[in-house]
Every structure is written in structure tokens, then in C-alpha cells.
Amino acid sequence: MARFVRSADVVARRIAGELVLVPIATRTDDAERRTANFYVLNGTGEFLWDRLASPADIDALVSAVTQHFAISAGEALGDVERFLAELADCGAIDTVERT
Amino acid sequence: MELLLSAFEQQIRAQSRRERLPMTCTFELTPTCNLRCHFCYVALDPYKGPYLTTQQVFAVLDKLERAGVLWLTLTGGEVLSRRDFPEIYLYARKKGFLVTVFTNATMMTERIAELFREQPPFSVEVSIYGADAEHYEGVTGIKGSFPRFVRGIDLLQGAGVSLLLKHPTSSITADHVGAIHEWCETRGIVHKFAATIENRHDGGQQPSLYRIAPRAVRGLKDELHLAMTGQQRTMPLPECNMGGAADGVERLYQCGAGRVAFFVDANGRASHCVLDREPSFALTEMEWDDVWEQMGAWVDQPLPKEAPCSGCSLRSGCMNCPARARMASGSPYLKDTYYCDVTHAEHGLEPAQHPDYRTYPRPLGACTV
8 A cells, every 4th residue: 555755845834823835846827926836734634744744554544533533434534535635736745655 | 624725825925914924035145246237226335244154044044934934035146146055045945935036147057057947946036137238238337248148048948947037227228128028028038127226225326327217217117018018008007006004004114024024134134125224133143033023113113294205195106115215315204206206207296396305304314414
């Protein structure tokens, strides 16, 4: 089973009280206004981000979520998969294959 | 459970304004430059080295990170004149700043271009002083600087950076803006024009000799707007809609200086504005919270009722500000009459009558006469 870990290409910053993921290779699409695309995590997102400091598989993440939040395993699985997909889309995680 | 993962730039910009959070910093790594532009606002005389070492720059960046700064601009002088620029740039990037680099591009090398290709900056902004050697070098005062500029732009474009060219329009190039626009268009580079020239930040007036006349500023803006958008410029002008303070108090500062943005010079002194550098605070010695609190007290002061701009109906859209006033008159409470005249011209009004603010007495004036 694949495991996931934070990418070195993203820096998590505490900005205005929020945990913001800043892709360090990001370039502005609007040179004049210097607009940016970056991401903010809510409490649950932060919880999972903490666990991605070292490689973790989906089962471990789902288990951690169900132990910490009042949520069924089925619901947690859907949320974790969606969260990982979104993190992958913005280059925030790397996949580590088990050896 | 909801897993929120969304872009939130608008939210954070609004929140920072509301709660006075330091989001943006301009960090002048060095005031020294390889060009000698006749109207440069950077004053070297009172601003001698030794400038921050690499390690001291890192320490300042650490402090900016903890303060919550997100948008960081590295500027000069000419930043590429610092041999440790690559180290500083990479350090800032790894800290999670959105790093914009201001450069004149004439010192761009294959090595820096490769660095930007491999580790791209958030954006790069370059001043363009002319579209040919005659105009460009007429501004920079350095023979051979135009081909070096062109090579630098080629390298930056080849590296695929997000690039913005900026032209400060002076009396040297007022008749040349069409050629500059064409030069940028041909290369497909986003560009913009500033129709006014700033005085030196130490109050030196030499740059003002190169300003175009207030009435010509309006004509130039009309011409540029037509060239850039294909449409006639109409009133009200976008810059006339800045709005007043929420609490109804007329503040000395109307912009984001010291509220969401601030400046750090090459000696590590922080101030609210790149042009208006007093009061300034030793960022290398003071706690950030103390710096930010004292800066806030300065920018939040009300505009004195006796100030010449108090109650002016044009003030919210006027380019005069405490920084420009201080550079022209020595006092942030007075005005740079040039900008007052520019604003009047923009509205089709006759210029106001001005006393000589450089000899204006205290308490508003800096002069003791």
C-alpha cells in the first residue's frame, strides 16, 4: 500500500492564525497584481498534515481520524482520500512506495 | 467532518487590512547599484555600510517569517550586486515567502537564470528605462548598459519567470513611451508605466528635475491608457476611489504602510514605507512586537487639522502622501506640491496656491524659521 508524506516543495506557514500551505515553486499568474494560489487547512486538515510529517498510509490516517473525531470509518475514508487527492493536486505530498 | 482546502488570498488580504497584520515586506538588501540613474530615489550619502551580512540577513528573514510576512520583495540598489544573492534568495524561498525580485537585469548571468529556472521566484520586476541605447543609457548614465539589459531580459524570459517591466517616465523618455510599449508588446512582456518620479528618500530634490509637468502627466496617462487598453480613459479615475477611514477620522497615512506592509533597509532598520524611512527601528535588536506596535502608533496618528491637506475633497485620490510630503518639504504633515498639482490637473482644476513648504514653520513644518 502506498504511503504519503509532506513534499519538500511546500512550506506550511502560520499566517493570520491559519495554517497555510505555500508551494515554494509557485509563480504568480498576474505579474501586475501579484495574485497567488495557496491553500489553507482547517482543524482536521491540520490534524492530518501533522501526521504526514512522516510517511503514512491511508489506513493509518483513517484510523487516526476515527480515534480523534466522532466519525465512522467509512466517512473518514472518503474524507481522507479526498484530502490526499487535493494535497497531491497542489504538489503538497509525495507518494512513497513500500519496499 | 469537513476537510477545507481552498484558495484564500482575498480572505487573507482583507483580514490583514482589518486586523493590521504584516503581510508584505520590501527588503532592500543593498542600496548600491551598477547604474547611475539621474532620478534614483535611493540616497547613498546618509546610508553607508557595512550592510547586513549574509547571516544577519538570514536572521532578519527568520524574524519576518515569525511575524507572518507572506509576500517578500528583495530589492536594491541592485540585488544582483550582492555576491550572496543566491544564498539569500534560496533561504527566503525555503522559508515559505512568496519572493518577488526587483532587478535592473543588467547583472543577470546564466547562473542566476538557471537558479530561477530550477527554483522559480514568485515574480521578477525589472525597470525598463528605454527601448534603445540612446534613451536607456541617457537615464542610467552607463554606456553599454542597454545591451546588458536586453541580454538580462532574454535570460529571464528563457528561464520562464513571471516577468513585469516597469517604466518610470521622466522628461528624458516622455516622448519615448510608445516605443517602450511596442518593445514590450513585441516580446510579449507584461508592462506598466509610472508617470511620476519620486524625490530621494533623504529629501534630495534632484529627481524632481526630471519630472514631467503636472498637466502633461494627465495627457501621458490618457495616451498610455489608450495604448494599453485600446480605450479612452474616463473619469472617475480608478485611483480616485480609495475611500476614507472606517471610523471617519482623517488619518495621516491612507495607504497600507505600517498596516499590512513595511520596509527593511540594508542596515536592518524597519520602517513603514520604502520612501518614508522615519521613524525606523533596529529589527536586528528589537522584538518584532515592539517594532510593529511603535510603527502602528506612527501611522495611525490623525492628520492635524492645521495641515494643508486636511479636509481636501481630493485627498483620498491624491498621490500626495506623508512620504512624498516629507521628501519635498521635510515634514510628513505638509505636501509635495507637484502631486497636488498633478491631482488638480487630473480633475481639470487650476493648481492650488502654495507657500514654500520647505521654509514652513513648526509645528507642522520641519523648518525652525
